[in-house]
Amino acid sequence: MPKTARFILFVSFAVLYITLAPVLIIYSMGYSFDFKNWRLTATGGFYLETWPQEVDILVNGVQKNKTGFFSHQSLIQGLAPLEYILSAEKDGYYSWQKKLGVFDNQITRLANITLIKKEIAFEKIGEDIGAFTVSPSGSSLFLQNGQEKMIDNKLFSLNKNLDIVFWDEKNKNILFESENTYLLADYENEVILKDTEYVAHEDSPIFFSEGKIFDLKGGELYPANGIVFSPDNSRFLFWTDSEIYYAQSSNPTERILLHKLSQKIGSCFWLNNYYIIFNIGPSIKISEIDDRDIINIVSLDNFKGEIEMYFQNTDKKLYVLINKELFVSEPLTDKNNK
Numbered sequence: 001m002p003k004t005a006r007f008i009l010f011v012s013f014a015v016l017y018i019t020l021a022p023v024l025i026i027y028s029m030g031y032s033f034d035f036k037n038w039r040l041t042a043t044g045g046f047y048l049e050t051w052p053q054e055v056d057i058l059v060n061g062v063q064k065n066k067t068g069f070f071s072h073q074s075l076i077q078g079l080a081p082l083e084y085i086l087s088a089e090k091d092g093y094y095s096w097q098k099k100l101g102v103f104d105n106q107i108t109r110l111a112n113i114t115l116i117k118k119e120i121a122f123e124k125i126g127e128d129i130g131a132f133t134v135s136p137s138g139s140s141l142f143l144q145n146g147q148e149k150m151i152d153n154k155l156f157s158l159n160k161n162l163d164i165v166f167w168d169e170k171n172k173n174i175l176f177e178s179e180n181t182y183l184l185a186d187y188e189n190e191v192i193l194k195d196t197e198y199v200a201h202e203d204s205p206i207f208f209s210e211g212k213i214f215d216l217k218g219g220e221l222y223p224a225n226g227i228v229f230s231p232d233n234s235r236f237l238f239w240t241d242s243e244i245y246y247a248q249s250s251n252p253t254e255r256i257l258l259h260k261l262s263q264k265i266g267s268c269f270w271l272n273n274y275y276i277i278f279n280i281g282p283s284i285k286i287s288e289i290d291d292r293d294i295i296n297i298v299s300l301d302n303f304k305g306e307i308e309m310y311f312q313n314t315d316k317k318l319y320v321l322i323n324k325e326l327f328v329s330e331p332l333t334d335k336n337n338k
Contacts, residue, residue, distance in 0.1 A: 042104035045077035050088050050113045051337045058087040075107075088113050094298045098290070112274035114333055116286050116298050120318075126326035131308075133164050138315040140169065145324070149191075156191040206236055206252055213238055215252050222255065230270045231313055231338060235289075237276055239265050244278065246289055258289060259297075269311035272337050277311050277318070284309065284318070286332070303327075 048057060049072050057065040057074045065074045079102045088096040093115040100108055126132070130145035143150040147159040151174065162176040162183070172188040175196070184196040205216040208227040215221050222245070224238040229249070237246045241264050247255045258276070266279040277286050282305055287297040308321040316331040 042081065043078050044081060044102040044104060044106045044108065045075065045079050046084075046086060046100070046102070046110065047107050048074045048076075048086070048088070048110045048113060050074065051115065051333055052090070052093075054090065055113075055115060056087075056089045058089065059084050061085070061087070077107075086110075088115060090115055092119070093117055096288075096296050097294075098296070099293045110290070112272065112337070114272065114275050114286075114288070114337060116300075116332065120300055120302065120332065121330045122302055122320065122327040123329075124325055124327050128324050129321060129326050130324065131161075132310070132319065132321055132326055133167075134310055134312045134319055135167050135169055136314065137169055138312040138317060141326075142167075142174065143326075151185065151187045151191055154187055154191050156193070158193070206249060208238075213252075221252055225265070226268065228269055230273045232273050234273065237268055237270060239268050239278070241265060244268060244276070246276075256289075256291060258287065258291065258295060266307070267309055270313065271311065271316075271332065272313075277332070279307060279309055282307050282322070284320075 046059075050057070050067055051072060053067055053069050053072060055067045055074075056063050057067070057076065059076060059079070064076050067074050081102050081104050083099055083101045085097060085099050094117075096113050096115060098110075100110075102108060126141075126143060128145055129143050132144075133142040135141070140152050141150075142164065144162060147157045149156050149158060149162065160178040162178050164174055165177050165182070166175040168174070172186060174185045174187065176183040176185060182196050184194045186192045186194070206221075206227070206229075207214055207216070208224065211223060211225065213221045213224050213227055222238060223240065225240055227236055227238040229236045234249055235246050236249055236252070237244070239245065242261050243257060244259045244261075244265060245255045245257055247253075261280060263280045266281070268276060268278040271277045271286060274290065275286060275288050277284065279285065282301070282303045284300040284302070284307075285297055286300070288295055303320060303322050305322055310319045311317075311332075312319065314335070316333050316335050316337070318329040318332060320327045320329075
């Protein structure tokens with residue numbers, strides 16, 4: 001190569017290095033150049049955790065990332081401090097979308113985004129059932145229809161409606177309450193009932209009684225039809241005929257309204273620590289609790305008619321009783337989705 005050509009090539013690379021090096025250094029420090037306002041600006045980004053795996057992450061409609069087969073996390077960096085439309089999508093699932101801002105030198109965190117299948121399979125597991133309760137592990141059922149009762153396919157008769165106070169699966173015992181009396185059922189071989197006494201010990205400072213929520217420290221908090229604590233006990237969910245709220249267990253006086261509805265709310269449960277499941281008549285709803293921008297909510301309309309439902313957090317299965325027939329769903333999400 002001629003000496004002149006080598007000199008020109010050297011100068012070209014030197015100029016390129018001098019031009020690009022500052023740009024790369026500035027970008028690595030979390031800055032970008034705002035050509036509209038002709039100035040340097042600090043960047044930020046988003047951290048997302050999504051369920052299930054292999055979810056497409058889009059920013060303003062453009063795919064930026066995809067979670068892996070073994071990973072639920074996604075980090076998107078180098079975004080100018082503006083508002084963006086974030087989306088999470090996967091074939092066969094309802095999509096998720098939210099408009100959020102990016103701030104200088106900050107990562108906006110989305111701790112849990114749960115996508116729900118568009119088609120949820122249900123299996124019929126019982127007929128001629130008046131009421132049911134699922135054991136804590138989800139492996140056993142207590143069924144009752146009038147005086148006929150059944151625990152783990154073991155029949156017994158009692159002309160009382162029974163409410164379960166405590167279920168000890170390890171020792172095959174259930175403590176029932178009926179008309180202010182208590183019965184202990186041993187069902188290891190056959191069902192044996194014994195009269196017993198029971199004194200409740202309330203570990204949580206928040207409790208529910210006679211349609212009201214109380215704080216042991218501050219007295220009455222709110223009227224409610226029911227209360228459910230999140231799996232990690234950090235929050236509690238409560239509802240009236242037309243409104244659903246949640247509050248932090250550490251700050252129970254600050255409630256957050258999630259939904260105000262025109263129809264009567266049935267039962268409410270936690271799907272995980274960040275999503276809830278409830279029903280309005282036969283329509284089953286799954287909703288996030290993140291109230292930044294819109295609250296994402298989907299509907300499962302598998303049933304026609306009035307239903308009773310119970311969600312078992314251990315195996316993530318939904319039990320639905322309709323017209324004395326009991327159905328159980330496939331897991332609504334991964335059992336590790338906390």
